[in-house]
Amino acid sequence: MGTRNCGHITASSSPAVGEAGRTGDWRVQHPQFDYAICTPAKSGIPSCFRCWTFCPDAVITKTVPPTVNLEYCKGCGICSEVCPTGAITMVSEEN
Amino acid sequence: MTVKTTTLTLPEEEFALQGNRACMGCGLSIAYRHGLKALGKKTILTVPASCLTVLQGMYPVSSMLVPCLNTAFETTAASASGIKAALRALGKDDITVVGWAGDGGTSDIGIQALSGAAERNTDFIYVCYDNEGYMNTGTQRSGSTPLGAVTTTTLMGKTEHKKDMPQIMAAHNVPYIATVSPSYPLELYDKFRFAKDVKGTRYIHILVPCPPGWGFDPRYTVEMGEMAVKCGMFDLYEIIDGVFSFYGQSQRIAKGKKREPVEPYIRAQSRFKGIPQERIDSLQTWVDRKWALYEQMGYCE
């Protein structure tokens, strides 16, 4: 079965998550949340969410508490830097 | 006066999908993510050769939920002009047309098409994401690379200052210009939202910190953008129908808050490694002069 079956006559892509594969495989560290310090987690109220806001890959959820999609988190560490309470630490993948 | 968006009111619907090819900590990703939210579903993008081309995925899979017409490197604004003309001819004029190009595609190879489109007051939004070099191809210099930065084509550090694209666009008298930063995503979102409702050529310039191109740990992308604004290397402002106004941190500086010196910002990036003191001084002078001119123009009132 050749490629003609796809029906394209020019390059036309359709959207899907994970275009670059499992980008979680890229990282050497991932964020670890301390929910005792994290403002929304601690208060139970939707608040702060700087980690969600600044995540380049939108892998952090705007939820109480915020969670990380480790399938696609690239481990950049921005969330840990922008967190105003220090609730996020980057921990090595080897752990 | 519209209500400012807060983190809580910033919409959750994402148009950029997870698992894309952007580098970890990519400043463009943050800007693109929230810019698309502001633009909304009824958008057609046109994107030239750039990091964004790759970020948007390789055929046959894409990583975003808005349609995009890829276009040749120098053609972003012309491509947008054609999309707009066709939409108008077909009675689909309510779709927002957005050209989204890098600094190379804007201030170098693409400047002619942009100037032409702006002179025609083409009804579209032109977004320049400025990572200060040709980063997609491994960091070569662009007209937007700052003085002193080492790139593969400025091995001893660039000997010229960067072009001021927003001011070049101001000279075209377009109805709306905004400079924005992924370090201030709420304001970025609001400027995009505002731009969406303006008719005519709108120009948005984003300073995008680039971890591999600038040489810093990706975790500091947001901080790097903040430093750029706080020391005046990049300024946050809008020009609405010719009326200039600062916002955010730049507004604070205009109102008297002391500008940080440029040196710590420079020393934080390995693209400036080994930069001689004269060049740091030259950059400081460049910033000082820029702000003196702002003052002279009455922008700091």
Place this chain on the structure above:
Amino acid sequence: MTSATASKNKKQTASETKILTANYAAAEAVKLCGVQVISAYPITPQTPVVEKLMEFVHDGSIKVEFVTVESEHSAITVCISASAVGARVFTASCANGLALMHEQLHWAAGSRLPIVMAIPNRAVAAPWNILNDQQDSISQRDTGWIQLYCRNSQEVMDSIIQAYRIAEDVMVPVMVCYDGYVLSHTHMPVEVPDPAAVKSYLPDYVPHTILDPADPRNINPVTLADPRLNAENVLCHGYFELRYLLQEALLRTPESVEKAGREFGRLFGREYGILDHYRCDDADLVMVSMGSLASEAMDAVDRLRDEGKKIGIIHVRLYRPFPAEIIAGAVAETGCRGVAVIEKDVSYGYEGALCTDLKAALFDYGVNVFAHSYIAGLGGRDVKSAELYDALSRSYEYCSKPEGSRRKDQEWLNCLI
């Protein structure tokens, strides 16, 4: 109105005859074709096309979005994106302007967009020259565009209309070429087809590209060398396969050109095809040419025929795709001993491009004739009937030479070096 009905009323009473230059014929044709977006940058001798179209916009006789861009590169780019969105588009250029578009010619063909471009052929710099030759369009022959060559204003009018039909059938862009000044600025009587009939001849343009917020696609992103699975596990093309599809479409094009030309004949009384013949039936020597030269040469051929020299003309209307089998067959059918290819271009470092292409076709189909390459008229050097007579006479002499001694070096006609 169906074409069946139209064929009963061959020539519509609503058609009218006007005295038009080829440039104005092009503009009038565009007016008839339901074009929705025009973008062009002025360049001599194309400028009157742009100006006339702007007049039509101004007087309301056409309703188009006219984008007055700042360069030819942007003109073709506007056409590309507008066509991708779904508008029928038009542009015109030549010479250095066409050369400036070069990158985007590849882009347009690779995007499979049915753009139609009028080209009043002009010499390329350096040095500057605003007069006629065909180097500009012929040197774009590898880009994947269809190329049609016209001999007079009527053919320009008619070919532009057919161009939209062909382009939108095979999804390949089309250049309609005509000699700058010689045709672009020369007035001739032209029958302007009935607008309603043209409308019936051209169905609405349905784009294949989807640029729809409701179905967000990414068009023409980076492709890879090899096929790749999409998210639904369907194997999609590599670059190689996508480009193969362009070639396939071009190889299907002669059929589309003939069909469009036959249908045009039924509706408008003038049928078109791939080649035009003049006095070829029993020719010993056939002149092969493109554009106004083929028309000019009729005079010389008549003179030669009067002298008993059996010479004919094949005009190549469709140059790309190169109708190799058809033209080889046409040459063979004449029973001639040789061909004299007289053209207004040269593939530097070799010979006239048309001559090379023809020789390859003749070789491929086992047609054993000699082929002489003549370069003429570069930079507007006037090609007189007498000079054609002279060249053809000299080539004719080779018909009676023994096989093996019929080869002749390329000749630059009337070069005064």
